[in-house]
Amino acid sequence: MKRILVVDDSPTEVYVLKTLLERNGYTVLTASNGEEGVAQALAEKPDLILMDVVMPGLNGFQATRQLAQDSQTAPIPVIVVTTKDQETDKVWALRQGAKDYMIKPVKEADLIERIKTLLG
Numbered sequence: 001m002k003r004i005l006v007v008d009d010s011p012t013e014v015y016v017l018k019t020l021l022e023r024n025g026y027t028v029l030t031a032s033n034g035e036e037g038v039a040q041a042l043a044e045k046p047d048l049i050l051m052d053v054v055m056p057g058l059n060g061f062q063a064t065r066q067l068a069q070d071s072q073t074a075p076i077p078v079i080v081v082t083t084k085d086q087e088t089d090k091v092w093a094l095r096q097g098a099k100d101y102m103i104k105p106v107k108e109a110d111l112i113e114r115i116k117t118l119l120g
């Protein structure tokens with residue numbers, strides 16, 4: 001069973017994504033901020049990470065960059081899932097090492113399709 005780490009400071013968003021992912025057969029790990037997300041990724045080596053951008057402390061862009069630069073976590077695909085809908089945000093996220101970018105609220109079918117594509 002594939003494991004997905006959801007990094008988001010909103011308990012509501014975490015709940016929505018966790019429910020959706022579990023319904024589609026994934027095991028879900030969670031982290032409530034960037035620092036925790038990086039630590040969880042290093043400790044747990046999930047198959048994929050869903051990363052929010054706007055969080056206290058280490059934001060999603062910074063956390064994604066740290067993950068992409070660490071040889072242990074670089075192979076883990078990151079999908080940035082955020083309310084930030086500007087093209088510049090998407091370009092920046094991809095430059096930090098994200099493999100995909102989705103705007104909240106995400107459609108379940110779209111998210112699952114993108115996850116399956118990245119996990120092969």
